[in-house]
Amino acid sequence: MSEVSLIISREVIALTKKNPSERKEEIRKAAVQVISNLGFHKTTTDKIAEAAGLSVGTIYNYFEDKEEILSYIFEVEREKLKSFFSDLNDSAQSPAKKLRLLLDRHFEMALENKKESKLLIDHRQMPVRKVSVEILDYSILLKSCFQSILEEGIASGGVRDDLDPELISGMIIGAADSVVVKSFFTDESPDEIFKGVSERIIRALLHGILSSKNQQV
Amino acid sequence: MSEVSLIISREVIALTKKNPSERKEEIRKAAVQVISNLGFHKTTTDKIAEAAGLSVGTIYNYFEDKEEILSYIFEVEREKLKSFFSDLNDSAQSPAKKLRLLLDRHFEMALENKKESKLLIDHRQMPVRKVSVEILDYSILLKSCFQSILEEGIASGGVRDDLDPELISGMIIGAADSVVVKSFFTDESPDEIFKGVSERIIRALLHGILSSKNQQV
């Protein structure tokens, strides 16, 4: 067998046999697809398999059971978020700018990846037994990211210290979610909807909603 | 059939038969109870029947199917909210005060009726096919209530007119939900958690989060 043919046969292998993590990734994507269309409970293992172009049995070679697929989806999203937030913290930005960038990412993700985004907003209701305690839930993680920035702002004196960072984080995420949810049900192009939203959220948050002339309502 | 037995049977009927709307209400309450304990998907019709002290079959005399029970639950909640909001609008309060009062109601309900409250926050996930378009979703209604007050504030000049009322409503609801959700998972007494929250949310909303000395962050 010549060296060339050896290489060829390697290529052939590469084309047909996937390495395990690729397969797992395919299944994850298919699951995200189906779950965000149908919701977790109407999503059957058969449908995930079909969407992934596999047979049911194969799914069980990569995941213990149906719930583990969901756990894995969130695990991946958490890792992405952690990584982004770590980079964000390494950059020398003002807290306000950081809030903006974190929100921007939120909307960019929603744009690029409607499915994941829908799923992430919806997930609170899913009865996932197996997600162990030590693994932070995605929404808790997201909130803690915003909290962390706010606390930094308080520490540096820019942000009022009589605020509850957790509460304010809830406000930010709530505002963002309401926009994303709106984008699910509107015909308007998401681009249009998301344009300038981070900006507006942050501005309202920083300066309040009162008109400058009259500070009484 | 003897007279005696007739009387007896009347008494029996008197004891068991209720007027239809009472029965429906009993079933609704039982369903709220069970659903908020177990989540919609682990809630079986048998369990609802048991909680209502009825048999399964009876439920189907008052509701077409399981989903209709859920629709009805939200219908009732929407009616309550509409009624409250109507009264609120009739009162001569400032917009800021109205926002406070609407938030207060939110938390009072959460306190009094943890079950309904949990359910209302959770409902987005429920696969209710039959909720027809014309029936406004509870959360949409709630948002529109806040929006309406904000628009009033803008009209009267107290609130800045460069804000998106929908966005700000989302912020308020997001903040509120995050507190309520927190109360589900914490050992702290809900009274303690909810004390002064409306106040704090409104204050942050009105004046922003920047420290007064330094308006740059």
Next chain:
Amino acid sequence: MSEVSLIISREVIALTKKNPSERKEEIRKAAVQVISNLGFHKTTTDKIAEAAGLSVGTIYNYFEDKEEILSYIFEVEREKLKSFFSDLNDSAQSPAKKLRLLLDRHFEMALENKKESKLLIDHRQMPVRKVSVEILDYSILLKSCFQSILEEGIASGGVRDDLDPELISGMIIGAADSVVVKSFFTDESPDEIFKGVSERIIRALLHGILSSKNQQV
């Protein structure tokens, strides 16, 4: 409603609606039927349901799961055996006679109820997790019955006291089982096969197999 019509309506109920224990008994019989034909592992819940003239779901109204059906079958058999043995002990028979009668019952049951009998002999292999320790296994119970008679014989001096009653019980049951098993695979009528077997087993057991003239082999 007259008394007569009351009674009639009760009878009507009696004819159509079975009381729970009757249904359970029907399922038990169907299960015995199917299991002894196919073995426990090839017996599907569907087949049991079909044999019982019911649908799968109904079975699960009476049994927790498939294994519980098996547990129940043995529970019933153990109860029957206990009851028989209790009566046997109340009678004033010699130990030898008791052994005979217990064996006779064994074969009578095998005759009348081939299915149950096959199942009882086969059951050791079935992976029944749920049979709790305190519930004596049928075969252990049967052995303990024989043991008990033998110990009585030893106590009264008729039986040698240098024997291990457990071992001898094993001998008796082994002999009996081998005959019953043979009856499963032979064309000979079971009546013919079982005729006089108890007698022969007991005789061999009591006096041994050596020819009387020569006590050396």
Next chain:
Amino acid sequence: MSEVSLIISREVIALTKKNPSERKEEIRKAAVQVISNLGFHKTTTDKIAEAAGLSVGTIYNYFEDKEEILSYIFEVEREKLKSFFSDLNDSAQSPAKKLRLLLDRHFEMALENKKESKLLIDHRQMPVRKVSVEILDYSILLKSCFQSILEEGIASGGVRDDLDPELISGMIIGAADSVVVKSFFTDESPDEIFKGVSERIIRALLHGILSSKNQQV
């Protein structure tokens, strides 16, 4: 392919390739191991492969299907027994002595090879469709060995001729099995349990269980 790589590949082959019967034997041993631990039905082909240090596919190069593995296991055991019995018959022992030696072998095997032993006792329950009629079942073979010795005893006059050798064989095997089964579930060391059992079984069998003084029970 260069010469070097050829040599390497030959060495690899030399390390992994075994002659077919060795491989088959490895698989057989692994299967015995796994089956007697888990029972036939919880034994998967994957587990057998793992225990054999092979991959599933390989097993199917040596066996048609899963059941054939089981057939083969018993085939091997039957051959071993036949060989032993042939040697036993060639020796000039009294029938009583032969019974003793055959029983001794039974218990020695149980001692040495708990796994096989358990499997042999349990096998009646296994749903082996493919074991063809011409292949004698192990337990039938064992019984026929005992029968043959007993018939020799009858022929030579030492054993009473009014006995059914098949029945007596059943007694012996039943007694033996009950001891072996006991050893599976007891903490007592098997050595202790098996010590002198053959002796005791044969003695009881030869002379019966009646106390010598009193031949009535």
Next chain:
DNA sequence: TATGAATGAGTCTTCATTCAT
């Protein structure tokens, strides 16, 4: 109307077997 036993379509999950490499 109330009852609740019966129904059976629908799910998740397992595992013997195949086959491309």
Next chain:
DNA sequence: CATGAATGAAGACTCATTCAT
């Protein structure tokens, strides 16, 4: 021959819904 990922038929179990009483 060895490999082991992929297959998909089969089975246990659930539960919304019906209907005879």
